[in-house]
Structures are given as C-alpha cells and as structure tokens.
Amino acid sequence: xxxxxxxxxYDISKKLNVSAATVSRALNNSPKISSxxxxxxxxxxxxxxxxxxxxxxxxxxxxxNNVGVIVPYINRNFFSSVIRGIEEELTPHGYHVIICQxxxxxxxEKKQINAxxxxxxxxxxxxxxxxxxxxxxxxxxxxxxxxxxxxxxKKEMTGVSSVTLDDFKGGYIVTEHLIKQGCKxxxxxxxxxxxxxxxxxxxxxxxALKDYDITFNxxxxxxxxxxxxxxxxxxxxxxxxxxxPDAIFSAGDHNALGAIQELKRRKIRIPEEVCVVGFSNEPFxxxxxxxxxxxxxxxxxxxxxxxxxxxxxxxxxxxxTIEKKVVLNPELLIRNSSDRKKQVQKPVAEKAKTSGV
Amino acid sequence: xxxxxxxxxYDISKKLNVSAATVSRALNNSPKISSxxxxxxxxxxxxxxxxxxxxxxxxxxxxxNNVGVIVPYINRNFFSSVIRGIEEELTPHGYHVIICQxxxxxxxEKKQINAxxxxxxxxxxxxxxxxxxxxxxxxxxxxxxxxxxxxxxKKEMTGVSSVTLDDFKGGYIVTEHLIKQGCKxxxxxxxxxxxxxxxxxxxxxxxALKDYDITFNxxxxxxxxxxxxxxxxxxxxxxxxxxxPDAIFSAGDHNALGAIQELKRRKIRIPEEVCVVGFSNEPFxxxxxxxxxxxxxxxxxxxxxxxxxxxxxxxxxxxxTIEKKVVLNPELLIRNSSDRKKQVQKPVAEKAKTSGV
DNA sequence: TTGTACGCGTTATCAG
DNA sequence: CTGATAACGCGTACAA
Numbered sequence: 001x002x003x004x005x006x007x008x009x010y011d012i013s014k015k016l017n018v019s020a021a022t023v024s025r026a027l028n029n030s031p032k033i034s035s036x037x038x039x040x041x042x043x044x045x046x047x048x049x050x051x052x053x054x055x056x057x058x059x060x061x062x063x064x065n066n067v068g069v070i071v072p073y074i075n076r077n078f079f080s081s082v083i084r085g086i087e088e089e090l091t092p093h094g095y096h097v098i099i100c101q102x103x104x105x106x107x108x109e110k111k112q113i114n115a116x117x118x119x120x121x122x123x124x125x126x127x128x129x130x131x132x133x134x135x136x137x138x139x140x141x142x143x144x145x146x147x148x149x150x151x152x153x154k155k156e157m158t159g160v161s162s163v164t165l166d167d168f169k170g171g172y173i174v175t176e177h178l179i180k181q182g183c184k185x186x187x188x189x190x191x192x193x194x195x196x197x198x199x200x201x202x203x204x205x206x207x208a209l210k211d212y213d214i215t216f217n218x219x220x221x222x223x224x225x226x227x228x229x230x231x232x233x234x235x236x237x238x239x240x241x242x243x244x245p246d247a248i249f250s251a252g253d254h255n256a257l258g259a260i261q262e263l264k265r266r267k268i269r270i271p272e273e274v275c276v277v278g279f280s281n282e283p284f285x286x287x288x289x290x291x292x293x294x295x296x297x298x299x300x301x302x303x304x305x306x307x308x309x310x311x312x313x314x315x316x317x318x319x320x321t322i323e324k325k326v327v328l329n330p331e332l333l334i335r336n337s338s339d340r341k342k343q344v345q346k347p348v349a350e351k352a353k354t355s356g357v
Numbered sequence: 358x359x360x361x362x363x364x365x366x367y368d369i370s371k372k373l374n375v376s377a378a379t380v381s382r383a384l385n386n387s388p389k390i391s392s393x394x395x396x397x398x399x400x401x402x403x404x405x406x407x408x409x410x411x412x413x414x415x416x417x418x419x420x421x422n423n424v425g426v427i428v429p430y431i432n433r434n435f436f437s438s439v440i441r442g443i444e445e446e447l448t449p450h451g452y453h454v455i456i457c458q459x460x461x462x463x464x465x466e467k468k469q470i471n472a473x474x475x476x477x478x479x480x481x482x483x484x485x486x487x488x489x490x491x492x493x494x495x496x497x498x499x500x501x502x503x504x505x506x507x508x509x510x511k512k513e514m515t516g517v518s519s520v521t522l523d524d525f526k527g528g529y530i531v532t533e534h535l536i537k538q539g540c541k542x543x544x545x546x547x548x549x550x551x552x553x554x555x556x557x558x559x560x561x562x563x564x565a566l567k568d569y570d571i572t573f574n575x576x577x578x579x580x581x582x583x584x585x586x587x588x589x590x591x592x593x594x595x596x597x598x599x600x601x602p603d604a605i606f607s608a609g610d611h612n613a614l615g616a617i618q619e620l621k622r623r624k625i626r627i628p629e630e631v632c633v634v635g636f637s638n639e640p641f642x643x644x645x646x647x648x649x650x651x652x653x654x655x656x657x658x659x660x661x662x663x664x665x666x667x668x669x670x671x672x673x674x675x676x677x678t679i680e681k682k683v684v685l686n687p688e689l690l691i692r693n694s695s696d697r698k699k700q701v702q703k704p705v706a707e708k709a710k711t712s713g714v
Numbered sequence: 715t716t717g718t719a720c721g722c723g724t725t726a727t728c729a730g
Numbered sequence: 731c732t733g734a735t736a737a738c739g740c741g742t743a744c745a746a
Contacts, residue, residue, distance in 0.1 A: 008723055019733045024725060034731060054476050055416045056723035059738050064412065065476070066423075066455070075441045080432035087431065087458060096476060098423070098453045101444060119411050119422070119453060228644075257644055284641035287585075287614055365739055376717045381741055391715060413739035416722050 007048045016044060027052070058120070066096050067310070068116035070126040072104045077282055078299050079127065082151060085303020086125060093311060095122070106131040113137055123147040123310050128155055130192045147313045151306045152297070153195055161313065161324040163306045167197045170295045170330035171204025174249050174277045177293075177332060179212050181275050181340045183247035187220040189234055189259070191251045201251045201279065220245055224255050231258025239266070246274055247338070253278035253285050256292055260337065275338035281331075291335035298328055364405045373401060384409070415477070423453045424667065425473035427483040429461045434639055435656050436484065439508060442660020443482060450668060452479070463488040470494055480504040480667050485512055487549050504670045508663045509654070510552055518670065518681040520663045524554045527652045527687035528561025531606050531634045534650075534689060536569050538632050538697045540604035544577040546591055546616070548608045558608045558636065577602055581612050588615025596623070603631055604695070610635035610642050613649055617694065632695035638688075648692035655685055 009023040016023075018037065025033045026041035058064045069086060071079040087097045098121065100112040109129050116124060117140070124141055127150070135155050141148045142159060150162035178186050188205050191198035202221070209216050219241060224230035231250060235258075238245055250256040256278030260270060268274055270290060278285060281296035309324050316322060366380040373380075375394065382390045383398035415421045426443060428436040444454045455478065457469040466486050473481060474497070481498055484507070492512050498505045499516060507519035535543050545562050548555035559578070566573050576598060581587035588607060592615075595602055607613040613635030617627060625631055627647060635642060638653035662683050673679060 006723095010723080020723090021725080021734075022732060024723095025732085028725080032731060037731085051475060053416075053723050055412060055421065056738090057725080059410075059412045059416050059722090059740095060724050060726090062738080073441065074431075074444065075434060075437035077432060077434070080437040083456070084430065084432045084458065087456065091457070091472075094472075096455045096457075096472070098455050099440070099444065100448070100453075101441065115448075115451075115453070118408060284644050287641050288644070289646040363739095366741095367739080377740080378718080378742075379716060381739095382716090385741080387742095389715065394715085410739050413722090414741080416724095416738090417740055417742095419722085 006053070007050045008053070012041060012045055012048060012050060015048070016041065062120070063122055064120050065094050066098055066119070066121045067123045067125065068098045068100060068121045070100045070102060070109065070112050070124065072102050072127065072129050074099055074101055078280055078297060081299035082303040082306070085300040086307045089304045089307035102129045104129045104131060110137045113141060117141065117144050117146065121146065123149070123314065125149050125151060125306055125310070127151055127153040130194060133194065147310060149306050149310050151302055153197055159323055161309045163302050163309060163326040163328065165197070165297050165302070165330055166327045167200035167330070168204040168207070170279065171201035171249070172208045173330065173332050174295060175205045175208035176212070177334065178247040178249060178275055178277065178338065179208065179214065181247070181271070181338060183275055184214060185217070185220065185243060185245045186247040186249055187222070187238055187245035189231065189248065189250035189252070189255045190221060190223045191226060193223065198251055205249060226252045226254050228254050228258035228261070231255030232262040235259045235262040248274065248276045250277070251279050253280045253282040253292065253294055256294070257284070260290065260292065271336065271338050271340050275340065277338045281333060286335065290337055293335045293338040294333055296331040296333055298331065302328060363410070364407045365410070369398060369402055369405060369407060372405070373398065419477070420479055421477050422451050423455055423476070423478045424480045424482065425455045425457060425478045427457045427459060427466065427469050427481065429459050429484065429486050431456055431458055435637060435654060438656035439660040439663070442657040443664045446661045446664035459486045461486045461488060467494045470498060474498065474501050474503065478503065480506070480671065482506050482508060482663055482667070484508055484510040487551060490551065504667060506663050506667050508659055510554060516680055518666045520659050520666060520683040520685065522554070522654050522687055523684045524557035524687070525561040525564070527636065528558035528606070529565045530687065530689050531652060532562045532565035533569070534691065535604040535606060535632055535634065535695065536565065536571065538604070538628070538695060540632055541571060542574070542577065542600060542602045543604040543606055544579070544595055544602035546588060546605065546607035546609070546612045547578060547580045548583060550580065555608055562606060583609045583611050585611050585615035585618070588612030589619040592616045592619040605631065605633045607634070608636050610637045610639040610649065610651055613651070614641070617647065617649065628693065628695050628697050632697065634695045638690060643692065647694055650692045650695040651690055653688040653690055655688065659685060
C-alpha cells in the first residue's frame with residue numbers, strides 16, 4: 001500500500017518493453033499510436049497505480065493549473081462568496097485556487113503578487129485594497145504575460161478584464177426607492193472614496209436626487225469607515241444639524257446597522273420617521289428584528305463570471321490583450337427598514353448585461 | 358520591460374563565464390563559494406531580473422510549498438476565519454494555501470483529496486463533511502506520506518494530528534450557565550450526530566444536567582438541520598408537549614435565531630420565560646436587537662494553531678507518525694437572550710490547553 | 715573554490 | 731506507428 005516510490009512512465013515502459021515516449025503518447029491520447037498498445041499501456045498504468053507528476057508536466061508546459069485570488073480579507077461574506085464562485089467554476093477545469101489576503105494594505109498586495117508570479121500561477125483574480133493608488137505593481141502581472149481579472153474593486157488599466165457591480169445604478173435605485181417612500185432629505189454614508197465602488201454609489205445617489213429635483217445637500221454626506229460605531233457617530237453628527245434627514249442611504253451594511261441602533265436609542269421610528277438602506281446584503285441584514293433593506297451584489301455570480309472570463313482569455317487563440325468588462329446589475333432588497341408601504345418583499349432587479357470591448 | 362523569456366541560471370553563467378552550478382550555489386547561499394563571485398553573481402542576477410523557477414525547484418526537491426485546505430463551504434464565517442488563520446501563519450514561511458470545498462458531500466471530498474495529492478501539495482488541512490463515515494480515502498493521504506491535520510471536525514485516525522474545540526466542555530458550560538439562571542427544563546437542539554462535535558456538545562449537556570441533579574428528558578432533545586426554519590419548527594414541536602422547556606441550548610446559531618423568532622411570535626418573553634443560547638458566535642448573534650448568547654470557537658486561533666502543528670510536523674526530524682491533539686477552550690459569551698441577571702457581558706473562558714500524545 | 719555531469723518526470727522533435 | 735534523444739530549469743555528488 002505504501003508505495004513511497006511513485007511509478008513513472010519509465011517503470012511502465014520497462015515493464016512493457018516499449019519506450020517512455022510511447023507511454024506518454026498513450027496517456028495523452030495521442031492519435032499517433034495503435035489502440036492495441038494504448039489500451040495495454042493504460043491498463044498496466046492503472047495496475048501499477050501510476051499518477052502523472054503534475055510538476056514535471058508543469059515544468060515542461062509552463063502551466064501549473066493554479067490561479068491566485070487576492071482579496072483584502074478572506075473571512076468577509078462578500079469575498080468568501082466570490083471565491084466560492086470562482087472555485088466552483090474552475091475546479092471542473094482542473095484548476096486550483098490559491099488565496100491571498102492583503103489586509104487592505106498595498107504593501108502586502110505587492111508581496112502577494114510577487115509570490116504568486118514566483119510560483120507560476122496561470123492567472124490572477126483580484127480586488128484591490130483601499131490603499132492601492134498606483135498601478136505599477138499590477139502592471140508587472142501583465143508584463144509577466146499573466147492574465148489578470150479584476151472583480152468588484154478594479155483599477156482602470158488597458159488590457160485588463162473586470163467583473164463589477166453597476167454601483168452607480170445601485171446608488172441610484174436606492175435613492176430613487178427612498179424618494180418614492182416620500183423621503184426628501186436623504187443622507188448618504190459614503191465609504192473610502194479612493195475606491196471606485198464608493199464614488200460610483202455616491203454619483204448614483206446624486207444623479208437620482210437631480211433627476212427628482214431634490215437639492216443636493218453636502219452636509220448630508222459623511223464619509224465613514226465600515227464599522228458599526230461609525231454609523232452611530234454619523235447619526236450623532238447629522239442630528240446636530242438644523243434640518244435632520246428623513247432617510248439614510250449607507251454604502252455599507254454595518255454603518256446602516258449602527259445608524260439604526262443610534263436612531264432607536266433616540267426613539268426615532270423606522271421607517272416612519274427615517275428610512276434606512278444599506279449595501280452588500282450581509283447575512284445579518286435579513287435576520288434582524290427590523291430587517292434592513294440592502295443591495296445584493298450577487299457575489300457568487302460575480303465569482304463564476306470572473307472565472308468564465310478567465311477561461312475565455314486562456315483558451316482564446318486571439319490576442320491576449322482582449323479586454324472584457326462585465327457589469328452586473330444590483331438587486332435592491334426592500335425590507336422593513338425602508339418600507340413605509342409594507343410592500344411584499346421583492347427584488348428590484350434586471351438581468352446582467354455584459355459589454356465586450 | 359516585457360521579457361517574455363525568463364532568465365535562467367544558464368543565462369547568468371554564460372554572461373559571467375562561470376558554470377551554472379556556481380550560479381546555483383551563489384543563489385542558495387552555499388558555503389562552498391567565494392564571497393567575491395557570490396556577490397558578483399547575486400548582483401548580475403538582480404540586474405538581469407532573475408527569478409527562480411519554483412517548478413524546477415519543486416520537481417527537484419519534491420516539495421511545492423503549497424498546502425491544501427478542504428472544508429464543506431468556504432463562505433461560512435467559521436471556515437473562512439480558520440482559513441484566514443492558516444493563511445496568515447503559513448504565508449511568512451513561503452507556503453501558499455489552496456482551498457477546496459466539499460459541499461458536505463463525501464464524494465467531492467474524495468475527488469478533492471485526489472486532486473490535491475496529484476498536484477503534490479506538502480500537506481492537507483481538513484474538516485470532514487457531514488456525510489463522511491469511512492476513512493479509507495483519508496488513509497490514502499497518509500499512505501502518500503503527506504501530513505494531514507484535522508481541524509474542528511475530525512475522524513479518529515492514528516498518526517493524524519488535530520486541532521479541535523472542547524465541545525464537551527462547550528455543551529457543559531452552556532448548560533451550567535442556564536441552570537444558574539434558574540432554568541430547570543433545558544431543551545437541546547442537536548446537530549448531525551454523525552459528527553463528533555455535535556455528540557460532544559450533547560454529552561456535555563447531559564453531563565451538566567447530571568451534575569446538577571436535573572433529570573434528563575429525551576423529549577427535550579431534537580436533532581435539527583442548521584437552518585433558521587429548523588429552529589422554529591423545533592419550538593413548535595416542543596411547545597406541543599405537556600411541560601414546555603424554560604431554556605433552549607442550540608448547537609448552532611441559526612437554529613437559536615429561528616427559535617427566538619418563533620418564541621417571539623408566541624409572545625413568550627426572553628430571557629424571563631425562556632433562555633436561549635446558541636453555538637458558534639456567528640457575527641449576527643451580537644448584532645441582534647436581542648443579542649444571542651453563544652459559544653465562540655476562536656476560529657482564527659484554530660487556524661493558526663493548525664498551521665503551527667503542520668510546521669512542527671514538517672520540520673521535525675523525528676518520526677512522521679507523531680500525533681498531536683490540540684484542544685481549544687470554548688468561550689461562552691453571555692448576552693441578553695439568556696441573561697436574567699443583567700450581568701456585564703464577559704466571556705467565561707480559560708486558556709487553551711494542549712496535550713501532546 | 716569551481717566545473718562536469720546527471721537526474722527529477724514529462725513532452726516534443728525527428729528519424730526510422 | 732514507435733524509439734531515441736533533447737529539453738524544461740535547477741540542485742548536487744563527484745571530480746578537478
């Protein structure tokens with residue numbers, strides 16, 4: 001049982017008095033081999049419990065069948081779900097997924113990229129960290145001729161495909177929904193504006209206000225970190241103002257939760273006096289006693305599509321510089337925290353649209 | 358910039374008129390080389406932008422510096438946190454983490470193991486799936502001379518190390534806590550009893566009852582799936598009984614949540630009439646309006662320690678059959694759902710203890 | 715201290 | 731259809 005010594009194609013070739021090349025051909029389904037010897041070889045290979053040495057193969061072919069995924073943190077529902085999607089899509093194709101975390105630190109990002117390139121992965125999926133501004137280290141990936149696919153958090157780079165959410169639309173539909181609930185003074189909790197996702201949500205918010213002739217009030221926009229406490233403090237700030245908001249659109253669920261906690265403490269009724277909507281559809285939002293409206297980012301689908309884009313890029317005989325931008329549609333899940341009309345909960349969604357370039 | 362052709366030690370050797378062996382020695386810090394040539398080689402290596410080919414290296418050494426992690430699902434807070442712990446501990450040592458999911462299906466588990474062994478990983482970390490009963494496929498890992506470390510969900514196998522929670526104690530301290538709240542009819546929602554973790558929690562529960570002279574009532578034990586609805590239905594069942602429970606100890610947080618929802622629907626006051634405690638300390642438990650008491654499993658620490666155990670095993674020159682069992686202590690976090698005395702929230706915890714064998 | 719030569723396991727090229 | 735041989739890039743015993 002314990003065959004410490006692995007059997008190689010040479011072992012098989014010796015036993016059968018054929019050359020190693022013939023064995024290799026049999027194993028690789030080469031057309032230039034008689035089916036008789038082929039069957040024989042395959043049979044004895046199985047008998048001898050032969051396993052291909054993927055390392056030798058990789059050394060020869062230059063392909064490892066490993067891909068890397070770089071995310072800020074793996075134990076966040078959104079990211080782990082995207083990774084799950086990638087894994088499920090790629091495993092059937094023989095790929096393995098190597099994961100790396102950056103802790104939102106661009107220095108770690110550089111290290112992880114170098115480490116991945118060192119180990120010869122066949123591609124990299126990534127969501128950039130908050131502190132990433134320059135793209136030189138990302139360019140290294142391309143210079144190395146390694147396919148790169150951004151998901152969710154991307155940087156503008158020519159020749160790089162990406163799968164993202166239509167965050168502008170996300171911000172727009174949330175704001176529109178709040179307006180239709182009768183809200184006229186809608187505050188916005190924004191995330192780190194270095195990230196496109198947050199500027200886009202912000203822009204969507206402003207666009208909706210404009211479309212519905214509501215004057216934009218800069219005092220009602222606060223940039224917060226993604227902590228619960230940050231949401232609570234933001235409410236404290238806002239309620240010092242002369243005219244308090246009648247709605248809050250937070251770019252993150254944790255802030256929304258913090259805001260709700262603080263509003264409750266102040267005996268402000270939700271959604272009657274103030275409506276609240278978050279973003280990300282974190283699992284907890286629907287478990288709350290007062291379920292929180294939120295925007296679902298379909299992370300599983302995002303991962304699957306990112307994987308598909310990668311596969312297309314790998315298999316395409318065409319130029320490597322093909323660039324595909326897939327934009328997924330956000331789904332607004334209306335729950336009690338913003339539902340003044342007690343509608344039946346239903347997603348405001350559309351099908352995903354893709355736009356090749 | 359785009360050097361599609363990677364530079365090898367031969368390129369360096371040619372340029373410097375030395376042998377490739379000398380270059381190799383310089384790069385590997387061999388003692389049998391003059392510091393003059395060594396410095397020269399290192400310098401030009403950097404100039405020529407030389408990168409080691411890890412594949413060739415791996416082929417030669419038989420070590421890939423990749424490890425595999427097999428879990429039921431990656432996008433569950435507990436598992437993704439363990440993986441995060443492993444990743445953070447192993448990255449500084451040059452290892453990469455490859456992740457695989459089984460979807461709680463033993464057939465997938467077999468496939469993933471085979472795939473990992475194929476790619477020559479240096480070790481496997483795993484939490485077995487619910488449907489895993491036989492251990493033949495796990496034995497294959499050992500026969501292949503690959504280190505295996507179980508975490509959380511293990512199987513009894515000689516020669517395999519594991520890092521687990523003291524689930525018996527977890528069950529015990531929860532039950533004891535409920536008794537001290539004045540509860541006398543404590544129900545238990547158990548998980549799949551094929552898994553040790555759930556039988557141990559169950560045993561701990563029974564032991565505490567016994568120690569405090571409370572008669573065990575089998576009608577108060579229900580085996581449920583880990584869904585919210587399952588917790589609600591279990592309450593329905595229990596409240597059909599003549600004597601309803603005055604406490605619920607659920608082996609999972611989602612069931613506990615479902616139970617609470619159903620109890621509220623029935624206008625039963627928590628914790629005054631019924632105390633509820635869950636298990637796992639899922640993030641949502643502390644966000645609820647009525648925060649749910651739960652047992653923390655310190656997943657990050659679990660991952661870190663699993664990684665340490667692996668490193669010890671790899672580096673130990675001693676027998677490979679060393680077997681180390683690390684048992685972590687559970688932390689009961691008392692929150693409002695079971696706190697009749699309004700104590701200040703504090704963990705009932707002790708330091709981790711380890712027991713080598 | 716340095717160079718030579720070989721092996722890790724596979725695949726691809728070129729003859730036969 | 732099959733066999734011999736080189737090559738992928740590196741490390742290392744052995745010889746010099």
